[in-house]
Amino acid sequence: MISQKAKYAxxxxxALARAPRDKPLLTSDIAEGQAIPKKFLEQILLDLKHQGIVxxxxxxxxxxxxxxDPGEVTFGQVLRIIDGPIAPLPCLSKIAYRRCADCGEExxxxxxxxxxxxxxxxxxxxxxxxxxxxxASRAPDLDRATPSDEVAEVV
Amino acid sequence: MISQKAKYAxxxxxALARAPRDKPLLTSDIAEGQAIPKKFLEQILLDLKHQGIVxxxxxxxxxxxxxxDPGEVTFGQVLRIIDGPIAPLPCLSKIAYRRCADCGEExxxxxxxxxxxxxxxxxxxxxxxxxxxxxASRAPDLDRATPSDEVAEVV
DNA sequence: TATAACCCGATCAAGTCGATAGGGTTTTAG
DNA sequence: CTAAAACCCTATCGACTTGATCGGGTTATA
Numbered sequence: 378m379i380s381q382k383a384k385y386a387x388x389x390x391x392a393l394a395r396a397p398r399d400k401p402l403l404t405s406d407i408a409e410g411q412a413i414p415k416k417f418l419e420q421i422l423l424d425l426k427h428q429g430i431v432x433x434x435x436x437x438x439x440x441x442x443x444x445x446d447p448g449e450v451t452f453g454q455v456l457r458i459i460d461g462p463i464a465p466l467p468c469l470s471k472i473a474y475r476r477c478a479d480c481g482e483e484x485x486x487x488x489x490x491x492x493x494x495x496x497x498x499x500x501x502x503x504x505x506x507x508x509x510x511x512x513a514s515r516a517p518d519l520d521r522a523t524p525s526d527e528v529a530e531v532v
Numbered sequence: 533m534i535s536q537k538a539k540y541a542x543x544x545x546x547a548l549a550r551a552p553r554d555k556p557l558l559t560s561d562i563a564e565g566q567a568i569p570k571k572f573l574e575q576i577l578l579d580l581k582h583q584g585i586v587x588x589x590x591x592x593x594x595x596x597x598x599x600x601d602p603g604e605v606t607f608g609q610v611l612r613i614i615d616g617p618i619a620p621l622p623c624l625s626k627i628a629y630r631r632c633a634d635c636g637e638e639x640x641x642x643x644x645x646x647x648x649x650x651x652x653x654x655x656x657x658x659x660x661x662x663x664x665x666x667x668a669s670r671a672p673d674l675d676r677a678t679p680s681d682e683v684a685e686v687v
Numbered sequence: 688t689a690t691a692a693c694c695c696g697a698t699c700a701a702g703t704c705g706a707t708a709g710g711g712t713t714t715t716a717g
Numbered sequence: 718c719t720a721a722a723a724c725c726c727t728a729t730c731g732a733c734t735t736g737a738t739c740g741g742g743t744t745a746t747a
Contacts, residue, residue, distance in 0.1 A: 378617075378619075378620055378621070378622070379620050379621065379647070380734095380735070380736085381735080381736065382735080382736070384621075384632075384643060387642075387643050388643065391642055391643075403691095403692075403693095404692080404693075405692085411634075412634045413634075414736080414737060414738080416737075416738060416739080417736070417737055417738080419693075419694080419695090420695090420737095422693090423693085423694070423695080426693095426694095433692095433693060433694090434692090434693085434745085435691095435692065435693045435694080435743075435744045435745060436690095436691070436692060436693075436743095436744050436745025436746055437690065437691040437692065437744095437745060437746045437747070438691080438692080438745085438746070438747090439691080439692050439693060439744085439745075439746090440692080440693085441693090452646055462533075464533075465533055465534050466533070466534065466539075467533070477539075479566075479567045479568075487542075487546055487666035487667060487669065488539060488542050488543065488546075488666070490666070490669060491607055491657070491658075491661050491665075491666055492534070494657050494661075494671075495653075495654055495657050495658065498650075498653035498654065498656070498657060499650055499653065499654065501653070502646070502649045502650050502653060503646075503650065506646050506649075510646075511642035511643070511645070511646055512642060514642065514645060516649075535703095535704070535705085536704075536705065536706095537704080537705075558722095558723075558724095559723075559724075560723085569705085569706060569707080571706075571707060571708080572705070572706055572707080574724075574725080574726090575706095575726090577724090578724085578725065578726080581724095581725095588723095588724060588725090589714085589723090589724085590712075590713045590714055590722095590723065590724045590725080591712095591713050591714020591715055591721095591722070591723060591724075592713095592714060592715045592716070592721070592722040592723065593714085593715070593716090593722080593723085594713085594714070594715090594722080594723050594724060595723080595724085596724090
């Protein structure tokens, strides 16, 4: 289950991706349009800003805009920022790898082997689907997916 | 992330699958062998019993055995019993479907569409991988996967 | 210089997770 | 018959997470 927060983040980003690139959207407008608690959305947009996904202008007539092209922001990136590692087991995450204290040799772990396949499939979808794909309601261009080694680097 | 409880359940079932079919294993033996808190394991095995995965004999020289063939118990079944729905969004689960209160039309939901693909891939792996596959350290026979409609029925 | 708007940390209620506690019930050995 | 072994069941607990709220602080513009 992805968190409510991640859902909010994706909805906000999709709203930003649909808006004209040069006109910032107000937090309150996004909040109202997407039925997101405003103060909660502020936190989320701030996270996304710190991670270089959006940019903000302060003061009167400020607001948020996408910093990257909608075709270059993947669902995987957003989920990792908001929810943390995507991998189903800590020992399968490269951004937050932790050995399973109670397991034996990783190479022999049957459970790890099965969930490694799940992680691979999940990454294949999430790291290749962009905001642009989502808006266009189309399947992502699979060639966009980072080569497997590099993907593994950020799961 | 799958829960620790689900990991324990899978480890216990793999231990049972490896044992001779007619000789029950003691909770305490499994607990010791797999480094699982005994009382916690009791709860887990009880759940698995109620769901028809294992059977138990009470009293002296009692214990647990697999009720089904190791080739007929999938990771998906076990995870659903222990952790609940596998689907990444409540609106994608058929065993515990809940409409997203704050979303509009489901057919138009871009997020749902993306995660529907994730759910599909995840199910394809988890519903086709059995305890037998895990023990043999081999990829599952994909033909074993339930036809998509039926799979959807139990996500 | 007033106001709009983002920035930021603290806090909170409810729920979940992993685990423990304390027995009750059934079966078998002797 | 009875004691011991082993499963059965419910309640509870502390730590953590989640979703959200609060109260301001800072910055930029008209």
